[in-house]
Amino acid sequence: MNLDHVRIVLVRPTHPGNIGATARAMRNMGLSRLMLVEPQDFPSDTAAARAAGADDVLTSAEVFANVADAVAGCKLVVATTARPRSIGWPVETPKAVMPEVAKVSDEGEVAMLFGQERAGLSNAEVDHAQRLIRIPVNDDFSSLNLAAAVLLVAYELSMAGGDIPATHPEEESPEEEYPSAEESHFFYEHLEKVLRAIGFLKPTASTRLMRKLVWLFTRARPSIEEINILRGILTAVERIDRKNNNKNKAQ
């Protein structure tokens, strides 16, 4: 995936705030090439304020007189629609189409078209596209903010490309080590021994309760480090129990 090959094209956007919020959403997802077709109010301080630091996207944004010019030279054009269209085309989801966008971006330029806040894209504008997508939203409240639509499509693109790592390196746990079956068994023996010592498991108790505990810990799948913490707790309990017993003897 080459995000520098991906153009976000806003067609006749009405509110400069939406242009700014779009710039911010684009940068959040690693995109930077914004194209505006006949924006009503641009450049604008409102756009800059809502960009919240993504001003570079606004300053490098290009303004065009029509969609044809904005998508010139693109190998793939994707149009978004908020409403059903009877143009004989399948309307797909962003999730379905973004893998293709990611792939084509390696070879050449790609554009994604977003229509005006209320009216959307005209059918003539959609004709520039080879793919038509609709973001799945609640049918009872389908009015999606323009920048929100860009955000969701850009998010699916980033997920499809795998460019943005799911976890950050510093958050990734160092390769967790897991105990062998034998080591787990030693832990359960230790646990049972302590539970008997403190009188929680009666001498006549069936194995049922112990099995429940084994099943509980099995589900958690403790790492070696965690097993050591648990055994540390058992040892601390044994220490208290031993002190108590020594005093019993002393009395």
Added chain:
Amino acid sequence: MNLDHVRIVLVRPTHPGNIGATARAMRNMGLSRLMLVEPQDFPSDTAAARAAGADDVLTSAEVFANVADAVAGCKLVVATTARPRSIGWPVETPKAVMPEVAKVSDEGEVAMLFGQERAGLSNAEVDHAQRLIRIPVNDDFSSLNLAAAVLLVAYELSMAGGDIPATHPEEESPEEEYPSAEESHFFYEHLEKVLRAIGFLKPTASTRLMRKLVWLFTRARPSIEEINILRGILTAVERIDRKNNNKNKAQ
């Protein structure tokens, strides 16, 4: 999935515009239960304007003094974070966690916490949660608008609702009852109290070790019956410890 069981909790939101945009994003994804913890400016005309028709979410929003009250009665609490946290918990993606949220919402209430625009959630607030998620964004521009974060998480939830994995009968009996977040919290309090009493947790200990234990048990997802067994063990340890202390006094 039962979206009526899903609470979106904004903690100390600063900008009323973000509250309105959150309401709109929620309705786009079929959510309607908004909870606000100490909002700086609410109700507000700015919020209503940005809600763009999702006013019902705003008028039915509930305001709370703290996170504990906002998540009371929840079976699962998910916290969002925009920054790495060294609390010994894995930070997961919304995509990884939303299937669980969808599933638990069938049984009871779920809350998703979003922190203040700049500061995020405090560690004490994150402690109310059993899962921690971070939206994968561009490392060089990770400042995500509050309503954008809600939108992306709600989007992944709505996507997850479609393909909830079937539970394997041998893994979970349907009649199993699960504790609320509150009941789980009581168990962890009990555990910490006992670990301090027996000297396993030093008075000066950081919360790191305790968090590791919480994460271990969270993974196992104990049923109410299992929580009762674990608390029975804690009570047995307390009994031994008390005897021991009484003898210390007697000597």
